[in-house]
Amino acid sequence: MNIVVVGTGYVGLVTGVALAHIGHRVVCVDVDEEKVERMKRGISPIYEPGIEPLMKKNMEANRLFFTTDGASAYREADVIYIAVGTPEKEDGSANLTYLKQAVKDIASSVTKDVIVVTKSTVPVGTNHEIKRMFEQLAPHVRIEVVSNPEFLREGSAIHDTFHGDRIVIGADDERAAAIIADIHRPFGIPIFQTDIRSAEMIKYASNAFLATKISFINEIANICEKVGADIEQVAAGMGMDERIGASFLRAGIGYGGSCFPKDTKALAKIAANIDHDFELLKAVIEVNNKQQRKLIEKAKKRFGHLAGKKIALLGLSFKPNTDDMREAPSLVVARELVAEQAIVVAYDPIAMNKAKSVLPKEVIYASSVEEALKDADAAMILTEWDEFRQLDLSVYVKQMKTPIIFDGRNCYALDDIKKYDIEYDSIGRKPVK
Ligand SMILES: NC(=O)C1=CN([C@@H]2O[C@H](COP(=O)(O)OP(=O)(O)OC[C@H]3O[C@@H](n4cnc5c(N)ncnc54)[C@H](O)[C@@H]3O)[C@@H](O)[C@H]2O)C=CC1
Numbered sequence: 108m109n110i111v112v113v114g115t116g117y118v119g120l121v122t123g124v125a126l127a128h129i130g131h132r133v134v135c136v137d138v139d140e141e142k143v144e145r146m147k148r149g150i151s152p153i154y155e156p157g158i159e160p161l162m163k164k165n166m167e168a169n170r171l172f173f174t175t176d177g178a179s180a181y182r183e184a185d186v187i188y189i190a191v192g193t194p195e196k197e198d199g200s201a202n203l204t205y206l207k208q209a210v211k212d213i214a215s216s217v218t219k220d221v222i223v224v225t226k227s228t229v230p231v232g233t234n235h236e237i238k239r240m241f242e243q244l245a246p247h248v249r250i251e252v253v254s255n256p257e258f259l260r261e262g263s264a265i266h267d268t269f270h271g272d273r274i275v276i277g278a279d280d281e282r283a284a285a286i287i288a289d290i291h292r293p294f295g296i297p298i299f300q301t302d303i304r305s306a307e308m309i310k311y312a313s314n315a316f317l318a319t320k321i322s323f324i325n326e327i328a329n330i331c332e333k334v335g336a337d338i339e340q341v342a343a344g345m346g347m348d349e350r351i352g353a354s355f356l357r358a359g360i361g362y363g364g365s366c367f368p369k370d371t372k373a374l375a376k377i378a379a380n381i382d383h384d385f386e387l388l389k390a391v392i393e394v395n396n397k398q399q400r401k402l403i404e405k406a407k408k409r410f411g412h413l414a415g416k417k418i419a420l421l422g423l424s425f426k427p428n429t430d431d432m433r434e435a436p437s438l439v440v441a442r443e444l445v446a447e448q449a450i451v452v453a454y455d456p457i458a459m460n461k462a463k464s465v466l467p468k469e470v471i472y473a474s475s476v477e478e479a480l481k482d483a484d485a486a487m488i489l490t491e492w493d494e495f496r497q498l499d500l501s502v503y504v505k506q507m508k509t510p511i512i513f514d515g516r517n518c519y520a521l522d523d524i525k526k527y528d529i530e531y532d533s534i535g536r537k538p539v540k
């Protein structure tokens with residue numbers, strides 16, 4: 108079975124590597140020449156724990172290849188996975204330009220029957236549109252279209268791919284569904300087969316539900332602060348109920364990343380297009396927008412104004428173990444701080460290079476936590492990297508002008524903080540003064 112993966116971002120590269128690892132021959136195609144050159148040398152274009160050794164291993168075993176020559180790859184393919192980006196358009200809907208280009212590229216090259224599997228997150232109805240495009244553009248061959256949405260998380264993408272909860276296969280054609288199920292069977296993950304539209308909806312509904320859990324717990328955290336309850340205790344107590352589940356109840360400064368923000372907006376837009384006002388989801392988005400500004404509010408309340416205050420930003424990526432800056436809360440926080448004329452010194456263990464191209468030019472970068480904290484009036488923790496969680500708390504006292512921490516990710520136990528002369532304000536917990 109010749110498998111081709113189109114697009115080698117987080118999803119495409121991980122999919123290609125994983126499919127090669129379970130024994131398939133996989134060619135990964137990307138239009139980005141520089142990326143492909145690096146991958147050919149075994150260098151991953153994304154920071155993702157565990158990916159490079161797996162990449163190299165499968166390249167050495169002659170199962171994994173990289174190319175910009177899509178046409179040749181598509182000609183030989185039995186199955187083609189599309190994993191190109193579907194970013195947000197200005198109106199919140201999904202931009203299908205890259206996807207449609209990939210469809211045109213495939214249609215103009217294939218010479219034999221092939222199954223095209225859509226991994227990219229696409230609005231309901233898109234796979235049927237892709238099928239119609241193939242019928243028009245490549246009438247000489249039979250192209251079956253299968254929806255196979257992806258549920259991996261950045262930072263644990265390899266683990267998620269090999270230990271996912273389910274593989275969703277949406278297909279109209281039983282034969283195509285069976286082939287795709289066979290390809291994935293070595294993962295040993297439950298396969299859920301359904302129709303195409305339901306598969307497309309499962310992806311958006313899953314992300315929207317997880318985002319809802321986060322906004323819900325953040326609202327509870329905001330109330331906890333006012334009534335003197337502790338969100339960590341509340342979430343632990345709630346999570347023990349299996350119907351609720353313990354995961355995705357971590358209160359913080361809101362969700363970011365390349366998917367929750369765009370997919371929640373896209374689903375609200377899908378609903379609006381059929382005259383359904385998805386009020387709940389709109390509130391989830393609004394709560395998240397407000398939550399991302401939470402530390403700024405706390406700091407303004409504490410200091411009165413932030414002009415001239417030196418603020419250390421710890422953590423810039425939207426979550427730990429990734430260098431992805433897309434929709435990271437740090438973007439909102441840094442912009443606001445700069446607008447308030449604060450002096451912003453930022454540090455992130457991995458995302459600093461990417462951050463430099465997207466954060467305001469006024470931001471100063473430190474090469475260590477210690478350097479960022481040096482003489483700072485306050486620190487804001489935006490990403491719960493282990494480096495911060497495991498930091499000896501005396502470092503704050505030693506380095507800062509005034510050891511005041513606004514922790515947007517509840518990295519420390521209140522009892523540990525109390526052992527030091529630190530002022531600490533986190534999310535949904537009593538401040539320590
Ligand atoms: N990033 C994530 O954690 C997840 C993403 N998804 C979805 O998967 C899709 C891909 O997301 P990412 O991997 O983050 O995207 P990405 O933006 O990191 O990568 C997309 C890649 O596709 C390439 N590309 C674009 N047009 C092409 C073409 N015509 N031919 C060949 N290559 C082409 C680009 O050069 C780029 O390398 C999106 O729909 C996203 O919503 C789904 C689950 C998880």
Ligand SMILES: O=C(O)[C@H]1O[C@H](OP(=O)(O)OP(=O)(O)OC[C@H]2O[C@@H](n3ccc(=O)[nH]c3=O)[C@H](O)[C@@H]2O)[C@H](O)[C@@H](O)[C@@H]1O
Nearest residue numbers: 257258259260261355356357359361362363364366425426
């Ligand atoms: O469609 C996608 O792209 C992916 O989106 C998310 O994955 P990802 O964005 O990589 O990361 P998550 O671990 O879900 O975190 C997203 C954001 O939510 C925040 N979060 C997460 C969990 C939580 O309890 N609290 C919380 O604030 C994180 O800090 C982060 O900013 C989903 O978890 C994946 O299943 C999905 O495949």
